[in-house]
Amino acid sequence: MSRPKIAALILMPCLLFLCSLFLGPKAINPVGLSEIEREILVQIRLPRVLVAFLMGMALGASGAVLQGVLRNPLADPYILGISSGASLTAALGIIGGLTFLGAFTVPVLAFIGAIVTGSIVGAMGWKRGGLWPERLLLAGVGLSFLFSALLMLMMSISTDEGLRRAMLWIFGDLSMSEWQRVPYGLLFVMAGMALSVTRAKALNALILGDEFAHSLGFAPQRERSILFVSVGLMTAASVSLGGMIGFIGLLMPHIMRFFVGSDSRMLIPASAVGGGSLLCIADLVSRSVLPPMELPAGVITAIIGAPYFLYLLRRKHVLSF
């Protein structure tokens, strides 16, 4: 890794972070803030940009880890059914009138649903004393279909307009970001990052296969389980922070391979930083192009990211073939 690249990976996110903080439907000049501008900056934009960055980080990093754990370049954090489980639990909570935590209810329910779903997928992927990538993948896909179907069923049967509206967040929504979400988001995303970055060597070895991982001095099943937990934590946190945002988890790791190579020790943090930056900038665009209306950030993420990714795909070594 060359110095300019490392510098770019540190400076770019900072720049984009500041851009999304001070630009928007109306640019805010940090010098000489009016009362209202100060409130918008501190109470609305800052938590929102932080949540967007955390969420993007979680998606980028968990995508990089999961593609290695499952040995599948098409793995996306949502493939494990974690997001479907989160939305189902949130919907059940809303129908059941659970409002025990006030504004926190939906994120907390979503987080619980995500963790429970992750655990079920883990349990179903478990056989002969270990987690098996194919089993995990299929269990995740199966569970995802089941939970989405149950959610659709609930939505179809219910004549409740409120439920439909209350579930809009699941398709990616950062407009509800507030300061209270930052600490727990930070906690779980950082825990997942720490867990996966400290296991990055093992992840590299697991990408080569369990035999290699064993030969290189790792216990493949233990390492895979730990990495799976880190993916679960980060994905659950991201869904609970702002629903589902596509593209980042699947494609940010591939984009970052161009810049930092495939070594997970660099790829995980780089995908995190890249994911965070992309979501920040996508959210900035989504709230700035048609003010006072806000567009779904997930749409913008893909519109910005996909053409760039396709351009990169024309060059070699996105995949090994």
Next chain:
Amino acid sequence: MSSVSRPNLLELAGVSYSYEKGRPFIHDLSFTVGEGDFIGLLGANGSGKSTIMKVASGLLRPSSGSVLLWGKDLAATRHKDRAKLISYLPQTLDISVPFTIRELVAMGLYPYDIPPAMSVDEALEMVGLTDKADAHLTDLSGGERRRTFIAMTLLQGAGLLMLDEPLANLDIKYQIELVRLLRKLRASRNISVVMALHDINIALQFEKVMLIKEGNLIGSGPPEAVLSRAMLKQAFDVDVDIRRPGNEGVSISYESQF
């Protein structure tokens, strides 16, 4: 029987292994590997060669019997310590992530907190891949790919190399090249090699061969002794001709079977 003053590098005693309960795949297998041994593991497809290597390298736990590495239970050895003594190179090398050759070889250092004497460059040099260091696996020939992982294994510094069919899908040229490389390394670094094989003629190049049939060791010793017409018929269910054209050379042919 001489008293054992020093334990063997690797010793399997009465090892059985079953993938499914009650249906052992490997039966009561015992053998030893000494320092500097060059052993060919020969047997038909599905005879259990890979399973034996996986059990012997600790990847699979034996259902019964013991695997001892320098006299100590392999399963009780710390993973990182084990990796410094024994390395296993699997048969299939399908890797979906575009690591560079240098990145792959450098993974040989993973068991070490303090890097050992050999550097990545030296390992690449040894297998002749210095100018391919920044290439990707897909840019390399089959022989170069094998050499990449041999370099990783060398950097890992283990005294015992368990190689599962490293010659599969290689042209004869690369097969010869790889065997010569391993011999050279044995001379310079005193490594031991256990290699699963298909080709009976290549097995003749080893000092010791073990003939496997249906999870049983049916013969073990110098190739001239083990690879008899009768034994090969038993192991492969093929009639072969054994020729001794010169004073020393032996060749085994099975043209008459086509």
Next chain:
Amino acid sequence: MSYTVSAAGPALPPARIVSLSPSTTEILFALGAGERIIGVTNYCDYPEEAKRKSKIGGMSNPSLEAVVSLKPDLVVMTTDGNPKEFEELLHTLHIRTFVFTARRIADLPQGIRELGAALLVRERAEALAKEMEHALARLGSGVKGHGPGKEKILYIIWPEPLIVAGPGTAMDDAITLLGRKNIASSASSAYPKYSLEEVLRQAPDVILIGKGSGMDMVEVSRGILKRMTSVPAVRNNNVCYLSDGLYRLGPRVVRGIEELAECLDRRSPR
């Protein structure tokens, strides 16, 4: 103003009517045609009798089979929520349709007249339309001399994520009729997801919160209102929780506007 009656004018008044939207159901009942309704959508819950009618599915996905099996001689549809293809399907099965096209409050009386013509209850429809026109005129008359855009209103449809009533909605019409300014009227869609920071910047004087069926809106809105404490509406406690009167373009719209007016007058007498 256009509407379609697929076949030539009926000799007999339709006797077996299926209504494909809650608003047309309410109008049909108001026109005294309740007895003749044989099928309604799952969402038709007003008046009370509507709940006891056969259900034919949702607005956007009515069941063709359910409709056909009721053997209707008229299916009343709306351009605001029913798929156009469904009308064509019904025509291929030779089922007569009436399509209700009014989408704004001002168009409603005329729409009622046309529906009344199709049902052969012209007098009743004329009376209802007249009554409505008078009510609208009365409600709008109080605003003379009250410059538009003076008092800024935000009509919240759903608080999290923040969805508000934008241009072209009955809510927007009602706010304009009452001489106030809907801050979201410049948005580019009818029910936009609205920027929270724009709400702070535009500082509405009154916030109206619509009814979400089955949800306690006071509870659900708590979070968003807490984040709007600097907005005059919230600071001065000018927040009203309204019924769903304006959500359905039918006879209850008048009541919905009155309710809105009461809220505005209570908070800030004109």
